[in-house]
Every structure is written in structure tokens, then in C-alpha cells.
Amino acid sequence: MQAELIHQKNCRKNHLITDMHTGEIACSSCGAVSLEQIFDMGYENSASNANDYQNNTRVGAKRSLKMIDMGLSTLIESNDKDATGKSLSIENKRMFYRLRMWDRNSRSAVTSKSFQKAFTLLDAMGSKLGLPESVVEESAYLFRKVAARKILAGRSTAAMLSATIYATCRITDTPRTLQDISDASNIKKKVLQRTYRYLAKEMNINPEAYTPSEFVTRIAKGLNLSEKTQRLAFKILDSCAKRQVSTSKNPMAMAAAAIHLAATMNSERMSQLKISKISGISAVTIRERRKEILTKIGDVLVG
Numbered sequence: 001m002q003a004e005l006i007h008q009k010n011c012r013k014n015h016l017i018t019d020m021h022t023g024e025i026a027c028s029s030c031g032a033v034s035l036e037q038i039f040d041m042g043y044e045n046s047a048s049n050a051n052d053y054q055n056n057t058r059v060g061a062k063r064s065l066k067m068i069d070m071g072l073s074t075l076i077e078s079n080d081k082d083a084t085g086k087s088l089s090i091e092n093k094r095m096f097y098r099l100r101m102w103d104r105n106s107r108s109a110v111t112s113k114s115f116q117k118a119f120t121l122l123d124a125m126g127s128k129l130g131l132p133e134s135v136v137e138e139s140a141y142l143f144r145k146v147a148a149r150k151i152l153a154g155r156s157t158a159a160m161l162s163a164t165i166y167a168t169c170r171i172t173d174t175p176r177t178l179q180d181i182s183d184a185s186n187i188k189k190k191v192l193q194r195t196y197r198y199l200a201k202e203m204n205i206n207p208e209a210y211t212p213s214e215f216v217t218r219i220a221k222g223l224n225l226s227e228k229t230q231r232l233a234f235k236i237l238d239s240c241a242k243r244q245v246s247t248s249k250n251p252m253a254m255a256a257a258a259i260h261l262a263a264t265m266n267s268e269r270m271s272q273l274k275i276s277k278i279s280g281i282s283a284v285t286i287r288e289r290r291k292e293i294l295t296k297i298g299d300v301l302v303g
Helices: 050-056 090-107 110-129 133-148 157-171 178-185 189-203 212-223 227-242 251-265 272-279 283-302
Strands: 016-019 024-027
Touching (some): 110 157, 157 178, 157 189, 178 189, 212 227, 227 251, 227 283, 251 272, 251 283, 272 283
């Protein structure tokens, strides 16, 4: 954008010079200064490490729903002095005493204690499950909505948070099974199933079911299978989906059976016990799903 300059009458040049220190644009010939100021779009400071940046920055950390106060904490000093070091008046001392008391009481509220326990567990489970930061934030947001609906009373905070994490994984299409959540939270799978059904009913959550293809890469990496076997497993599951073989079936079981079948067809020796250990599906279930796949799409595999 060309700045508007008020030139002198005998100035015929229009070469502009930008002064980054004063934020002014001036003419190099007559020295006329533009009426518009420039904005520095660079970094606020040139810190060499994270500590220097945190000490020099004028802004705080970003807001986060997984923190009790969303990162907007307050700190009221106990010294009754203003910024210049002078003592406050008696009226201001009483006012700040009440503010400190209200701030202290708000931190010890029942809801805050519940959030503190839940979000501490959320950080731990997010690390164990390898959840993205967006999924963790979405889980915290959903848990706050659950708390606002006042359906936490009389129920385990850990169980409700675990069910919330599983619901968020279903909503965001992040493949995590109930067994994964159960192992990470140390809560029985039946308890999680019951809590999740209650949560879905109260919050009107109807996420789509996982597809078996979402678990193929996870199992294949755990077994160190080749890329060729993974592609064949995807092809088998696509054929199963077209003929509705995987309808109302456990997606992890279908993925495990497809991988075992693909490994056998590619002459990769992989026992059902190893696949069972990685996928968490019993060897009996894997054999049954494998037989169903061969019965329904055997002609496709042969062709």
C-alpha cells in the first residue's frame, strides 16, 4: 500500500524510507512523513530459549479447557500495597481482604475439586493412550458440559471421565477401544460400558461406529508386518464391507482376522496367539471371523 505523503512544492521524488524504530514512513528527498504508521508483524522479543521468552513476554499462556481455571488464574498478593509501594487505605484493605477470601473459597469449591481430580486423570490418560491435544481439549469440553448438566452426583468421577474420553474418541474418529480406555484408567470394562451408555443417553450422543480398517495399521505395526500384507488386509475389509460381512461385528476382531488371512496369503508366518496379544481379541474369535470372511468373500480372494 502506497502511503500518502505531504510533499514540499519543489519535491518531485517519491522514494519512501521506513523507520522501524519509530514506525514512520518518510520521503527520502524532502523528509515528509506519512500520516499512516506501520505495524511490526514480527516477534515480540528475540528470546534464545523458552524461559527467556516466558520472562519477557507480555502475554500469558494460551487458554486450555483441561485446566481448572482454563489458564486464566488470578493471584492477589497478601501485601496491602499499591504498585508504587504505598500502603492502601483502610477501605481498600477491607475490599482486597474480601477478594482474597472469595478467590480462596472458589478454588476449594466442590466443582473445582471434581475438575482437579478429573483433569489430572485426563492428562495421565492422554499420555497413556497417545491422544492428540485436540482430543484431550475436546474431552475436557465434553466433561464440563456433563458437569453443567449436574449428572456427576453419585457417580465415580474417574468412570465418567473415562466414558467421556471414549465418547470423544468416537466423535473425533480416533480409534481407541473400550479395552484401551479400561487398561489406561484401571476401571473394569463392564463399568465403562454401563457409564458410557448412561452418558450417551443423557448427553444425546450418537457417534458412528468404528470401521475395521481403522485398526489395521495399529495391529500391523505391532506385528511388524509388511506393507504388502497391510494393503491386502485393507482390500479384504473393503470386500467385507461391500457384502456386509462386518455388520454388527467387533471392528477390532474383523481387523485381526483380516490381517491373519492376509499374512497367510502372503506367506508371512504369524500365529493367531500373537495377533490375539496385540489386538486384545481371543484366538477363538479370530478363527471364527476368519471362517466367516472365507465363506462370504472366498470367491473374491481366489479371483
